[in-house]
Amino acid sequence: MRRLIGRMVERWRSFYRRSSIQMILSLSFTAVAVTGMIFLGLSLFLRFSVSTNHQLAESSERVMAQVNLHLDSYLRSMMRMSDTAYYRVIKRIDLETDTIDTELNLLYEGNRDMLVSIAVFSQKGELVSVAPLSTLKNSISPQWQEWFLSAQGKIENLHFSTPHVQNLFEDPDYRYRWVVSLSRQVELTRGGRTESGVLLVDMNFGGIEQICKDVELSPSGGYLYLIDGNGEIIYHPRQQLIYSDLLEENNLHAAQYPDGSHEELFQGRQRQVIVRTVGYTGWKLVGVVPLDGMLDDYDQLFLFALFVVLFSVFLLAFINLRLSEGISVPIKALDRSVKELEAGSTEVDFNVSGPYEIEHLGRSIDSLVSTMHHLMDDIIEQEQQKRRSELDVLHSQINPHFLYNTLDSVIWMTENGRTDESVRMVTSLARLFRISLSKGKMIIPVADELEHARHYLTIQQMRYKNRFTARISAEDGVPALYTIKLVVQPILENAIYHGMAYADGEGEILIHAFLENGDLVIEVADNGPGMPKELADRLLDQEYSPPGSKGSGIGLRNVHQRIRLTFGEPYGVTIQSEPDNGTVVRIRVPALKTPDAGTGKGEAR
Structure with a gap:
C-alpha cells in the first residue's frame, strides 16, 4: 500500500514538474471548484431526498387522514342508523301488541343508498322483523352466524364484520350483494317482559369501496386497503386476485404496525406504508406507496444534477483557463525574456501587463538587467x-x-x-x-x-x-x-x-x-x-x-x-x-x- 501511494505521489510530482503554471492553476482552481460543487450537490441532493420523503409521507398521511375521515363519517352514519333503529323503534314497541315493520321500512327507505337490509332476530335466531320485507332462508341458522355470536359476546359494543355476501334472505332475482354487517345485542319487549335479541344492519360494501378506491397517495402511484384488527382484508383494490391466491399482500404484518409511516421490503420491493386506525371499529386503513417510482424520479433528478454539474465543470474549466491565462501569460512573457537574456540578447523588454505584482516584478527585473549591463560595461x-x-x-x-x-x-x-x-x-x-x-x-x-x-x-x-x-x-x-x-x-x-x-x-x-x-x-x-x-x-x-x-x-x-x-x-x-x-x-x-x-x-x- 505504501509503495502504491509512493508511486502515485511520485507520478504527481513528475506531472507537477512537467506542467506549466497555467495548467497547474487551471487544474487547481477547477479541482477545488468541482470538489465544492460535488459536496454541495450531494448535500443538496440528500437534503432534497430526505425532504421529499418527508413531504411524501406528510402528503400521503393527509390523504389517508381525509379517507379515514370519510370512512369514519360513513361508519358513524351506520352507527346512528343502528342507534335510531334500537332506541327509537325497538325499545318503544311491545312486540306482543305491535310490530316494528313499518318503522324499519321507513328507516330503510330513508337510507337505502347505504343499506342492504335491517333485521331483528330473537335470542334463538328467529326472525322478528326485516326491511325491506323478505323471507329468511330455511337453510340458514342465524344463531350460528359469526355476526350473531359476536353480538352475543359483546353486549355493550357494536360489531363490524368483514365483507361477505348477504345470503340470509330469499331473493327471487338471486342478487346477493357484498355487505359489511353491523350487529349488536338489543332488548326486545314482549308482553311487558324483556328478552335478548340481535339487531343486524347490513351496509352496502360499495359505499366503503367508493371511499377507498381511486385514491392517489402520491404522484408516483400507490394504493390503500382496509383490514380489521386481525389483519383480515376488508377492502383491497385487487381483492379478487388476493382471494384467488394470484396476488399477495402484507396485511398480516401491517396489522401489527402502529399508526404512522413505515418502510418495508415486500417481495423485493421497497415501499412506504402509512397506517391509520379507524375509530370504533378496530379496523386499520393502510396506504402503500412504492418507492421504486420515487427512485426513478431520483434517478432523473440525479441525471439532471449530473448534467448541471458537468456543464458547470466545463464552464468553470473555461473560466479558470481564462483566469489562469491572465496570470500565467505575463509570467511566461517574463520567462521568455529571461531566456532571451540568457541567450545573450541585449535588447530585452521586461515590461509586461498583468497583475500588479507581476508588473512590479517585470519592472524590477528590467531595472536589475539595466544595472547589470552598466556594471558589465x-x-x-x-x-x-x-x-x-x-x-x-x-x-x-x-x-x-x-x-x-x-x-x-x-x-x-x-x-x-x-x-x-x-x-x-x-x-x-x-x-x-x-x-x-x-x-x-x-x-x-x-x-x-x-x-x-x-x-x-x-x-x-x-x-x-x-x-x-x-x-x-x-x-x-x-x-x-x-x-x-x-x-x-x-x-x-x-x-x-x-x-x-x-x-x-x-x-x-x-x-x-x-x-x-x-x-x-x-x-x-x-x-x-x-x-x-x-x-x-x-x-x-x-x-x-x-x-x-x-x-x-x-x-x-x-x-x-x-x-x-x-x-x-x-x-x-x-x-x-x-x-x-x-x-x-x-x-x-x-x-x-x-x-x-x-x-x-x-x-x-
Missing part, C-alpha cells in the same frame, strides 16, 4: 584598461631587452674595429625602432612586421657573421593583413641565441607567413640543436625559468601572453622541438583585414 572597460596596461608593460619589457642585446652587439663590433658594420647596425636599429613605434599603434600590417624582422636579422647576421642564413617568405595577400607588432622579433631572438650561437656557418632560420583554417600563422623554424619535448612544453609557463641557459625565456612568454590578452584562448604561440632536429615556433593570430578588427578579445576575422 564598467567591468569590460576596466578589463580593457587592464589589458592595455598589461600590453604596455609587456611591450616595455621587449624594448629594453632587445635594445640591450643590440647595443651589446654594437659595442662588441666597435671594440673589434668593425666601424662600418656598426654604422650599418645602428642604421638598421633606427629603422627597427621606427617600425616598433608605429606611431603608437599596437596593430600593424604583416608587411611591416616582416620588415621589422628583416632589419633585426640584418643586425644579428652582422654580429654572427657566417654562422647562419635567414629567409623570409609570405603567401600572396598575407602581407596586406594585420597583426600585433613585435611578435616575430622575440622568436628570432630566441632562435639566434639558443640555436645559431654555435651553428658555425651551417645555421638556417626560415620565416614563413601563411593562412591556415582562416587564421594567420607565422612560422619560425631553425635547424639548431633543439630541445626535449618536456622542456618545449614548459617554456610558455609564466613561472618557469630554464636552468643553466642564457636568458630567461621572457620574450617567448611575452609574445604568447600578448596574443592571448588581445585575441583570447584559441590563439598564441606553440613550440615543436626535438633534440638534434631543430625547433619550430608557430605564431597563430586571427587574419585581420583592418587594423580596427582586433580591438576586442576574440573579435578578429
Whole structure:
C-alpha cells in the first residue's frame, strides 16, 4: 500500500514538474471548484431526498387522514342508523301488541343508498322483523352466524364484520350483494317482559369501496386497503386476485404496525406504508406507496444534477483557463525574456501587463538587467584598461631587452674595429625602432612586421657573421593583413641565441607567413640543436625559468601572453622541438583585414 501511494505521489510530482503554471492553476482552481460543487450537490441532493420523503409521507398521511375521515363519517352514519333503529323503534314497541315493520321500512327507505337490509332476530335466531320485507332462508341458522355470536359476546359494543355476501334472505332475482354487517345485542319487549335479541344492519360494501378506491397517495402511484384488527382484508383494490391466491399482500404484518409511516421490503420491493386506525371499529386503513417510482424520479433528478454539474465543470474549466491565462501569460512573457537574456540578447523588454505584482516584478527585473549591463560595461572597460596596461608593460619589457642585446652587439663590433658594420647596425636599429613605434599603434600590417624582422636579422647576421642564413617568405595577400607588432622579433631572438650561437656557418632560420583554417600563422623554424619535448612544453609557463641557459625565456612568454590578452584562448604561440632536429615556433593570430578588427578579445576575422 505504501509503495502504491509512493508511486502515485511520485507520478504527481513528475506531472507537477512537467506542467506549466497555467495548467497547474487551471487544474487547481477547477479541482477545488468541482470538489465544492460535488459536496454541495450531494448535500443538496440528500437534503432534497430526505425532504421529499418527508413531504411524501406528510402528503400521503393527509390523504389517508381525509379517507379515514370519510370512512369514519360513513361508519358513524351506520352507527346512528343502528342507534335510531334500537332506541327509537325497538325499545318503544311491545312486540306482543305491535310490530316494528313499518318503522324499519321507513328507516330503510330513508337510507337505502347505504343499506342492504335491517333485521331483528330473537335470542334463538328467529326472525322478528326485516326491511325491506323478505323471507329468511330455511337453510340458514342465524344463531350460528359469526355476526350473531359476536353480538352475543359483546353486549355493550357494536360489531363490524368483514365483507361477505348477504345470503340470509330469499331473493327471487338471486342478487346477493357484498355487505359489511353491523350487529349488536338489543332488548326486545314482549308482553311487558324483556328478552335478548340481535339487531343486524347490513351496509352496502360499495359505499366503503367508493371511499377507498381511486385514491392517489402520491404522484408516483400507490394504493390503500382496509383490514380489521386481525389483519383480515376488508377492502383491497385487487381483492379478487388476493382471494384467488394470484396476488399477495402484507396485511398480516401491517396489522401489527402502529399508526404512522413505515418502510418495508415486500417481495423485493421497497415501499412506504402509512397506517391509520379507524375509530370504533378496530379496523386499520393502510396506504402503500412504492418507492421504486420515487427512485426513478431520483434517478432523473440525479441525471439532471449530473448534467448541471458537468456543464458547470466545463464552464468553470473555461473560466479558470481564462483566469489562469491572465496570470500565467505575463509570467511566461517574463520567462521568455529571461531566456532571451540568457541567450545573450541585449535588447530585452521586461515590461509586461498583468497583475500588479507581476508588473512590479517585470519592472524590477528590467531595472536589475539595466544595472547589470552598466556594471558589465564598467567591468569590460576596466578589463580593457587592464589589458592595455598589461600590453604596455609587456611591450616595455621587449624594448629594453632587445635594445640591450643590440647595443651589446654594437659595442662588441666597435671594440673589434668593425666601424662600418656598426654604422650599418645602428642604421638598421633606427629603422627597427621606427617600425616598433608605429606611431603608437599596437596593430600593424604583416608587411611591416616582416620588415621589422628583416632589419633585426640584418643586425644579428652582422654580429654572427657566417654562422647562419635567414629567409623570409609570405603567401600572396598575407602581407596586406594585420597583426600585433613585435611578435616575430622575440622568436628570432630566441632562435639566434639558443640555436645559431654555435651553428658555425651551417645555421638556417626560415620565416614563413601563411593562412591556415582562416587564421594567420607565422612560422619560425631553425635547424639548431633543439630541445626535449618536456622542456618545449614548459617554456610558455609564466613561472618557469630554464636552468643553466642564457636568458630567461621572457620574450617567448611575452609574445604568447600578448596574443592571448588581445585575441583570447584559441590563439598564441606553440613550440615543436626535438633534440638534434631543430625547433619550430608557430605564431597563430586571427587574419585581420583592418587594423580596427582586433580591438576586442576574440573579435578578429
